[in-house]
Amino acid sequence: MAPTVIRLCCAAFRWTPVVFISAIVVWSYYAYVVQMCFLTVDSVAEKVIYLLLYHPFLLMFVWSYGKTIFTPVGTVPKRFYLSKQDADRLMRENNEEVQKNILIDFARNSNLPVQNRTHSGAPRYCEKCKCIKPDRCHHCSVCGTCVLKMDHHCPWVNNCVGFTTYKFFVMFLGYALVYCIYVALTSLKYFIAFWTKGINHNMGRFHVLFLFFVAVMFGISLISLFGYHVYLTVKNRSTLESFRSPIFSSGPDKNGFSLGKYNNFIEIFGENKKLWFIPVFTSSGDGVVYPTRTIDLDSDGLLADRQRWMEEGDLDNHMENGTNMTSSNQNLITTLQE
Numbered sequence: 001m002a003p004t005v006i007r008l009c010c011a012a013f014r015w016t017p018v019v020f021i022s023a024i025v026v027w028s029y030y031a032y033v034v035q036m037c038f039l040t041v042d043s044v045a046e047k048v049i050y051l052l053l054y055h056p057f058l059l060m061f062v063w064s065y066g067k068t069i070f071t072p073v074g075t076v077p078k079r080f081y082l083s084k085q086d087a088d089r090l091m092r093e094n095n096e097e098v099q100k101n102i103l104i105d106f107a108r109n110s111n112l113p114v115q116n117r118t119h120s121g122a123p124r125y126c127e128k129c130k131c132i133k134p135d136r137c138h139h140c141s142v143c144g145t146c147v148l149k150m151d152h153h154c155p156w157v158n159n160c161v162g163f164t165t166y167k168f169f170v171m172f173l174g175y176a177l178v179y180c181i182y183v184a185l186t187s188l189k190y191f192i193a194f195w196t197k198g199i200n201h202n203m204g205r206f207h208v209l210f211l212f213f214v215a216v217m218f219g220i221s222l223i224s225l226f227g228y229h230v231y232l233t234v235k236n237r238s239t240l241e242s243f244r245s246p247i248f249s250s251g252p253d254k255n256g257f258s259l260g261k262y263n264n265f266i267e268i269f270g271e272n273k274k275l276w277f278i279p280v281f282t283s284s285g286d287g288v289v290y291p292t293r294t295i296d297l298d299s300d301g302l303l304a305d306r307q308r309w310m311e312e313g314d315l316d317n318h319m320e321n322g323t324n325m326t327s328s329n330q331n332l333i334t335t336l337q338e
Helices: 002-014 016-038 044-070 084-092 096-109 166-196 203-235 239-243 261-269 316-321 327-337
Strands: 138-140 145-147 152-154 159-161
Touching: 002 016, 016 044, 016 166, 016 203, 044 159, 044 166, 084 096, 166 203, 166 261, 203 239, 203 261
Parallel strands: none
Antiparallel strands: 138 145, 152 159
């Protein structure tokens, strides 16, 4: 009974940030629509314009926020899980080299498309889930499962940001920023009038005052967060990969999954331009296999089975890393592109 109560309390606690944000949004709607537009703004035309522009911004913000919260995280396919016999044999084995060979043999026999490695060169293995981690996958201790292309666990949405939710999360940040900027700009005139005309006893004025303050405060915090994730999007990195470079057979490479700015954007937002800024899932791929820009000389030697270099030949990240390509690598690139 006690563990159940504790789990329920922990679950309720994890929803606290979501409830807080939702309460702020509900209050901001009352403060903006009722107290400012209906009771403060005198011009009918101004009221209509404010309300017509306000509601689409609010709709996209709430829609993307809800999708970020309630979209299930991407989970590892069954073929990546070791059988009970193999998992037990791996746990009983103390020799690190033997453990490495067990994982390599399982990945090869199961034809798993894994390119990322540990420092020892073995496929990445999750001891809690008993599975080989697909590329860019990590175990989330809060969700209690391995998450495809995990970026981070966000307490403000009570969900993992990963393959299935990353587009929604970036859109949530973007529309939240637009919402805050719009509210701050349209309420600025009445915020100034509140101070220049002196404080009166109309409590509605305090709603307008705090509405401006809250919009500015959240807007400032969102600028840096949204800008950072835009940067990660065009670089095709997750937050985890920006702090710890993924390891390929050829070594660590922070830019290993970068395909050029446009292709990186397409990988998350999809090919259909009409759906780029609509909160519906359009990300490319299955969350398991990712094209790379680095040459990963796997033991199976199936170089032709994977896309090793980006199609558009954007090699600016090589200059960023200070790496120099040898003539043999240049010849290999030319061969692959042809």
